[in-house]
Amino acid sequence: MDNLIGRIHSFESFALVDGPGVRCSVFLHGCALRCKFCHNPDTWTHCDSLTLMTPPELHKKLMRYRPYWKSNGGVTFSGGEPLLQMEFVTETCRLLKKDGIHTCIDTAGQPFRPGDEAWLAKFDALLDVTDLFIVDMKTFSDRAHRELTGHGNANILAMLRYLSEKRKRIWIRHVLVPGVTDDEQELIQMREYIATLHRVRRVEILPYHTMGVGKWEKLGLKYPLEGVPMPTAEEVKRAEILIGAFAGRN
Ligand code: SF4
Incomplete structure (x- = not known):
């Protein structure tokens, strides 16, 4: 598996919001979605800071941060979209699991191919070495999702x-964007769908922010949500109630 090469955008060595405990987050290059609120558009196609690594190289680099992780931290693969480099991520997770490290995949799920047995076999291999999936649920209806992300x-x-x-x-x-992803019926439908799933340990609202706008400008892209405000505390609270936000045990 040493011939696998990962395309890595960047690292966050002391991440506090990308899963349980203190974590090292690995941001992978590439994403097929085009979310209007994306704060990492520099991971899409163009990347000034692309790093190429094999799984053993990445594993070795990550293990330097082990002292920070204590009992409940670990490594999170994010992006971009980590499932676009699934074999690389799987092999790196396999090495981490040999050392007893907690592994997490932060995904928007777009590469998932139901009915494709070969793809699902690779996904199953990833499941075997992943402790937690963080899934970004952007909207509930297909129409709204197409409008927001292009897919x-x-x-x-x-x-x-x-x-x-x-x-x-x-x-x-x-991600709660006023006037874009805060529709009452959409949030209620999400809550009802989530209620049918097993082992959901946490449901969170992430307030929309504009910290990525400069990246769009740097890439020469027009920011689609110009003028859209960040949600107020009351709007966040309302959405948390509608979607049934909670934080359970991991
Ligand atoms: S899935 Fe994530 S990286 Fe991809 S466009 Fe959406 S916000 Fe950006």
């Missing part, structure tokens, strides 16, 4: 169902 979400909902059937631990996150 439908039937396969993403299918991935959640698959993870549930495999009894994998799941956290669900929803």
Whole structure:
């Protein structure tokens, strides 16, 4: 497996919000979605800081941070979209699991291919070495998802169902954008769907922010949500109630 090469955008060596405990987050290059609120558009196609690594090289680098992780921290693969480099991520997770490290995949689920047995076999291999999936649920309806990201979400909902059937631990996150992802019926439908899934340990609202706008400008891209405000505390609270936000045990 040493011939696997990962394309890595960047690292966060002391991440506090990318899963349980203190974590090292690995941001992988590439994503097929085009979320209007994306704060990492520099991971899409163009990347000034691309690092190429094999799984053993990445594993060795990550293990330097082990003293920070204590009993409940570990490594999170994010992006971009980590499932676009699934074999590389799987092999790195396999090495980490040999050392007893907690592993997490933060995904939007777009690459999931229900019905593709070869793809699912690779996904199953990833499941075997992953402790937690953080799934970004952007909208519930396919139409709204297309409007927001350029892609439908039937396969993403299918991935959640698959993870549930495999009894994998799941956290669900929803970015709240006023006037864009705060529709009452959408949030209620999400809550009802989530309630049908096993082992969902946490449901969170992430308030939309504009910290990535400079990256869009640097890439010469027009920011689609110009003028959209960040949600107020009251709007976040309302959405948390509608979606049924909670933080359970890991
Ligand atoms: S899935 Fe993540 S990286 Fe991809 S476009 Fe959406 S916010 Fe950006």
